Amino acid sequence: MAGRILVLNAGSSSIKYELIDVRTHERPARGLVERIGEDEGRLTHHAGDGPAYERQARFPGHAEGLDAVMKAFETAGPELSPVAVGHRVVHGGTTFTRAVLIDDAVIAAVERLAPLAPLHNPVNLTGVRVAREAFPAVPHVAVFDTAFQLTLPPAAHTYAVPRDWRERLGVRRFGFHGTSCAYVSRRAAALLGRDLAGLNLIVLHLGNGASATAISGGRSVDTSMGLTPLEGLVMGTRSGDVDPAVSGYLARVNGMDAEQVEEALGRQGGLLGLTGSGDMREVRARDDDEARLALEIYTRRIRKYVGAYYALLGRVDAIVFTGGVGEHDAATRAESLAGLGRLGIAVDPALNRAASTGERAVSPPGAEVAVLVVPTDEEWEIAREALALISTGAEQDTAPDP
Known part of the structure; x- marks a missing residue:
């Protein structure tokens, strides 16, 4: 289990998760908690090839949702002992050009970027905080949707707006879906040989x-x-x-x-x-x-x-x-x-x-x-980047795709 990464994607009313072993390409479990904060929530947990484990209950917040996820692992398996937790974070601004280990300073920086993604960054951080409490002994890694797009040249990312907007307020093109683009472009090259x-x-x-x-x-x-x-x-x-x-x-x-x-x-x-x-x-x-x-x-x-x-x-x-x-x-x-x-x-x-x-x-x-x-x-891309970040050897940096 040395390479297993728990990938968490916290939405406004959901937690999507997957347990991935980048080294062996195994995906022992995945699931979704839906309707967090509503009267009738649902958890669907898939472990291996067996039938899904399902639970209907009220999950008042993300803390209760993640607690239900851990209980699902306890009930339906497999053993949950990740070497790291990888988190999807939508907006990293120009601050985060690659995946980073999460500490209090990173959380504060992502909070400051919330005005750029008010529907996403706050709930992403809720998932981070809850997961850090649940797994305090393992590293947590933030993977940003915007990071891949920061290679945009100035002519592409610069808007023709007043200088003060650009320089003081940071108005520019960032772009998103970077995690998807990174994975898909690599797979396209492989498909083309x-x-x-x-x-x-x-x-x-x-x-x-x-x-x-x-x-x-x-x-x-x-x-x-x-x-x-x-x-x-x-x-x-x-x-x-x-x-x-x-x-x-x-x-x-x-x-x-x-x-x-x-x-x-x-x-x-x-x-x-x-x-x-x-x-x-x-x-x-x-x-x-x-x-x-x-x-x-x-x-x-x-x-x-x-x-x-x-x-x-x-x-x-x-x-x-x-x-x-x-x-x-x-x-x-x-x-x-x-x-x-x-x-x-x-x-x-x-x-x-x-x-x-x-x-x-x-x-x-x-x-x-x-x-x-x-x-x-x-999810694979997040797990891959998380393992590469916490690994000391170069082997994981070039882990092949499934």
Whole structure:
């Protein structure tokens, strides 16, 4: 059990967890605590290949949720003796360029960054605090969504805004989904049988949150999300790109303040705002003008970013789809790349519709630009980075992916 890492992803009302052995590639357990703070919470714990262990109860807070997780390990196994706990933290600003060991100073720094991610950093820290109390004798590691994106060149991360905003207030593009991009780009290189250092990739992480990232030589050179995860592609409940003057307009004509506008764009926009549902599966199942328009808007925005990033990179070796929608929705993949044949980008209809769920190419054999589907594995990436940080040898730094 020397290499087992407990990975925790604390959300506003949930705790997602997985026990991973990076050295042996074993995943002895995983689970989810849902509806923390609500009257009827649920814990689902999977250990090995046996039936899931389930518990329904009220979990008033994350402390009670994590206590239930530890009791699930005691009841259903396996033995929980991690060498470290890896935590997903959404926003590290420019302070954290890589995974770090968590101490009181790190917690204080992440707290100071909370205004940049008010919906994420505070709950991430709640999970950190609770886990440190539960596992005081092992190192805790923070892995930041923003860290991978800090290689953005100044021309990509600098907004054309007043100097005081940039220099004193730190207004700039950060980008997110970095943990996913790091894993997926490495797997794409392996799938192509090429060195990542020589590849230009466009990674499309399409889930409830969605982003496009241009990667050259394993380094992010542009990305669609900005200061916050609101900018860029159309998402489940987030609008993506809108005119910044929308906020001022709504203040004048509807009396809305900035916080109300931001809340609406983040929680009532996207597919939800267009159709009444933020779930792509539900939108796809409909056959009406509202749903068809929403899908056209969604895929048109992706296509615009693909074209823009192709121009920035100059050459593209592969476009990589990942995330729940990117991995499972063949129609979204096809529609997002429709009409790009002159750029060497095409999707093979049969390969794209195939039932496979693993890593695969969905472009025609010999295509100039490969179109790949690579299931993301953020938990593996967090475990890998955590073990590399606490290990003294170089062996774990290059631990192969599963």
